[in-house]
Amino acid sequence: MIRKSAVEMAGALAKGETTSVELTQAHLDRITAVDGQVKAFLHVDAEGALAQAKSVDARRKSGEKLSPLAGIPLALKDVLAQKGVPTTAGSKILEGWRPPYDSTVVSKLKDAGVVIMGKTNMDEFAMGSSTENSGYGPTFNPWDLTRTPGGSSGGSAAAVSSFEAPLAIGSDTGGSIRQPAALTGIVGVRPTYGAVSRFGLIAYSSSLDQAGPFGRTVLDTALLHEVMAGHDPKDATSINAPVPAVVAGAKSGDVKGMKIGVIKQLQGEGYQKGVQARFDESLQVLASLGAEIVEVDCPSFEYALAAYYLIAPSECSSNLARFDAMRYGLRTGDVNGASAEAVMSATRDAGFGREVKRRIILGTYALSSGYYDAYYGSAQKIRTLIIQDYAKAFTKADVLVSPTAPTTAYKIGEKVDDPMAMYLGDVATIPVNLAGICGMSLPAGLAEEDNLPVGFQIMAPAMQDHRLYQAGAALEAALLSKWGAPILDKAPALGGSK
C-alpha cells in the first residue's frame, strides 16, 4: 500500500478498502523500519497522526463529504509552525520549542483532513542544498545512503522517495524543493511567490521563500498544491486571487501546440553529462508529443547566483535577529552578572551553525552603511533584469525548461568545506525565486554514469502554475510508458518491509 500514489490511497479510503488509521500505521511502521538509515524525520508525532486519522475515519463513516486528501499521511518540513509540536527549522537555537500557534499551511492541511506524521529534517533555517547543515545531523539519500538527498528540504524529499510518506511539504528559497526532488527522483513544486501563505513559515529570506508540495506523481503533487495554496490575510504578500487550476492541468497532460522554451544559459557547460543527456531526451519526448521547442536567451541569469547570495543573506541577517535567547529557544551563558547582550551573543554563537553564521555575517556586511548600494542595491537591480529576461522569454514560450540541478546527488561531506561549490548547485533554480514565478522538478530518468536520478525543471509565469502540471503530466506519462515502471522502482530497497 505504501508504494501507491496518494490518489490510489485516497481511492482505497473512499471505497472502504482501508482506513486512514491503517494507512497511517503502515507509514509509521515504514518510518520505524527505515528512518534509522534515512534520517528524514526530526520528530515523529505518531499519537497526533493516529488521532487525526481516527477522526477522519469517523467523519468518513458518518458520511461526511471529505476533501480528496483526507486521511492521507504527510511529512512536514520542520520550517512550518505546528501548534504544540516541536518546531526547530533544523536549528539548535530552537531545540524544544513548541509553537503556540499553527502556520496557515498547517491549518489548511488540518482542515483538509491530511494526517501530519511529523517534522522533517532540513538545512538549518533552510540555508543549504544538502541537508548537511542541519543542527541535528544529515539526511541520507534513499538511492545511495552515502549521498545527500539535496536540500534544504532533504528530509521531506527523502521521506517521499523512501515511501515513508506519499506526500510532503517543503520550502523553496533558492531551489530547496526542486533540487532535492531532482536528487531523489520525485516531483516537487515551488508555487508562485504569494500563492501559498508564508504565515508560520520560519523566514529565511522573506522575498524568496515559498512553501510547496512534494509527491511521487504530478497529480498527487497537484492535489497537495491545491490544499496548501490560496489567499491569506495574515500574509501581506499573499496574492488575492483564485488558486490556478493545477489539478485540471495535471489531469489534462496535453502539450500539443505548447511552446516550450529552452533557456540557453541553463545547460551545457557545468552540467554533468548524464544530466544533460536526460534533459535532451525529455525535450525530444515533449517534441514528439506535439510541443514546439524554442530556444530563449536570458543573459542576466549569469548574475542570478551573485544576486541571490546577497539578497538572501541580507534578509536572513534581519529575519534571524529574533533568535536572541530572550523570549523562546536556547539561552546560554546566563551566569552571574552576564548582561543580556552577552547572553544574546553567546546563545547565537552556540545555537547557530557555521553556514547560518556565514550568511548572517555576509548579509550584515551587504546591508551595512557604505556598502548597501554596491551590494544589496545592485542585487535588487539584477533582480529587475532577471524579471525582464523572463518576461521576454515568456512572450516566446508558454513554459521554460532546464535541468533542475547541474549534477546528480553528491557524496555527503563532499562540498561542506567549499561553500562556493555548494552554492553553484542552485544555479538553475535560483532565477525562479528571484523573479517570484513558479517551477517544478520531475524525474527525467537516471544518469548513465552513476544511475542516480536527474530532474527536469519546468518554469511558468506567476499564477500560471497549472502550466507546470500540464507539461509535467505529459512528460511523466510518456516517460513512464517508456520505462515501463515508476523510476523509484529502480531505487535500492531499504531495510524493512516493502
Next chain:
Amino acid sequence: MSSLSRDEVAKLAGLARIEMTEEELVNLSSQFGMILDAVARVQEVDLTGVKATSHPQPLENVARPDVVLPSLSPQDALSGAPAQEESRFRVPQILGEAE
C-alpha cells in the same frame, strides 16, 4: 580580489550579536575573499537606469481593518520563555540607555 579583514569580520559579528572565537574570525575572514568576489559580480553589469526590485509581486496597499482579535493567553505567550516571573519574560540585566 576582495577581502574582509579579521577586524572587519569581528565588527560585523558584533553588529550581528554573534560571539566568535579567534579561529572563527580568521576562518571567516579567509573564506570571505572568495565569496565576496563571487557576489561582487553584480557590480559588473551596467545598472544605470535600472530600478531596484525588492519584492517579486507588484502588490500595493495591503492592510487589515482595525479590529481586535483574541491575543495568546499569557501562558501561551510565555510558554517558550527561558525564564519568567510575574507573567513577564525574565531576561539578564540590560546594559542599555533606555529607562
Next chain:
Amino acid sequence: MALPTYEEVIAKWDPVLGLEVHVELNTHSKMFCSCATEFGAEPNTQTCPVCLALPGALPVVNEKAIESTILIGLALNCKIAPYSRFARKNYFYPDMPKNFQISQYDEPICFDGFVDVEIETEEGTKQFRIEIERVHMEEDTGKSLHVGGATGRIHGADYSLLDYNRAGIPLVEIVTKIVPGTGKYAPEVAKSYVAELRDILRGLKVSDVKMEQGSLRCDANVSLKPIGSDVLGTRSETKNVNSLRSVERAIRGEMIRHAELLNDGKKVKQETRHFQEDTGLTRSGRSKEQAEDYRYFPDPDLVPVTPAAAWIEELRATLPERPSLRRKRIKEEWNVPDKEMEAMINADVLDIVEETVLLGADPTKARTWWLGEISRIANDKNVGVADLAITPADVAELVALVAAGELTDKLARQVVEGVIAGEGKPSEVVAKRGIKVVNDDGALMAAIEKVCAEQAETAEKVRGGHLPAAGALIGAVMKETKGQADAARVRELLLGHLGVS
C-alpha cells in the same frame, strides 16, 4: 567657573532646535497585528505570535494607522507621498522582539510641512514657523521593569522583566527641520510647538496625547552657535521629556550646559541625554563605542503604501479647524472673557459647547450649563462631561425651555439631574416629574399676599421705595411655590401688589 545665567547664555549664543515627537495612535488594534492596545492591561495579555516575534509570524499593516498618519500629515501642512514604504531598522534590544523596528526610512508617508506657533512676550505676540521634515509610521517597543539594585533604574539592576503589551502599538514620529532664529524664546517656542501639536492631534482624535502615559513623547535636539555665525554647533539629543513644562526646562538646561562647556573652550559631545524630572537636568546616556549601523532596508514582508489622490482629498475634507485658530474664532464670535475661555479649554468642553450652540443654544447659556451644573455633577461622579448621559441636544432643548419661560433655572437643574439619571430627554423629564412653572397669577398672588402678611415690615420698606428689599420677598414667594414660579413674573406681580411698579 560658575554656571552662566540664562541671560548670559543668550547674550552670546544662538540656539538651534530640532524636535522629534513620538505619538502613539489610539487605534483599537496594534500596528501590525490584531492585539488590543489598551493602556494598563495585565502584562503580556495583549500579545500574539506577531508582536512577540515568534518564528514564522508576519506583520500586516493596520489601515486605520495609515489613515491617521495621513490625517496628521495633512493637518501639519505636509505633502503626502504617492509611494512610500516600510523599512527595517536593525538593532538589538530586549524590549524589541524582532530586534528590528519596522519604521520608514527614506520613503516616509508625509514630508515637507509646517506648523505656526505663537508665544506671548513682553514685546507682544510673536509668531514662529516650525518646518516639518517628515511624518512617518513605526511601532512602539515593549516595557521593561528593572529588578534589583536601585529598583526601577536600569543601572545596577540584576535582571529585567519584560512586558510586550506595548510592543507594536502604532507610533507616528513627527520630525522638524532644524529650527533656527528663536533666540531667547527657544524653550518657550519648543513648548508651544509641542502644545500646538498636542492640540492638533487631539482635534484629529487620532491619539490620547497623554504625555504622562507616554502616548506623546518628545526628544529635543539642542545646539548653540555664536550669535551671527552660520556654522551649526554640535547637538545633544535629550530623550525622556514627558511634559510640556519639561520641554521648556530641558531645553533651557541644555542651553546653559552647552554654553558652560563652550565658554570654557570645551566641546559639546554629540550624544543622547536623559532628562531627569526631579532635578530638571539631563544625564548622559551610555556612550557607545561606535555609532549604530541600522542597516535599513525595505521590509520584504510588507508592500508599498500608495494612497490614492482622491482618498487623500477625502481625508483633507474631514480635517477639523486648526485648534488655535478655532479658539480665536470662538472667543470672538461668542465674546468670551479670557478666564472663561481658559476654563472651557481646561475642562475640555469646547467641542460639546460648540455643538450645543450649533443646535441653537445661546453661547453664554450653553457654556454656563456645561461648565457649571453639568461639570459639577461630572466631578462628583469622577467622570468627564462627555461620559454623562446628557447630550448637546438635551442642553439646547433645556436652554430653549428656559428661554420660553417653561422652566426656571432652578427647575432646569432638576431636569438636568433627570436627564443624567437616564429619565429621557428634557421634555420627557418635565412630563414624567410633573415639573412646571407656576404661571397661574391667582396662585402666585395668594403666595405674595401670604408672604407680605408674614413679612409686613419688609413689605412696608418696599412700599416705601426701598426696592432691594424686594429680593427677600421674591425669595420667600419662590420658596412658597417650591421654585416652580417664574421669578420675573413674581417680581412683576409683587411690585404691582405693593404699588411700586
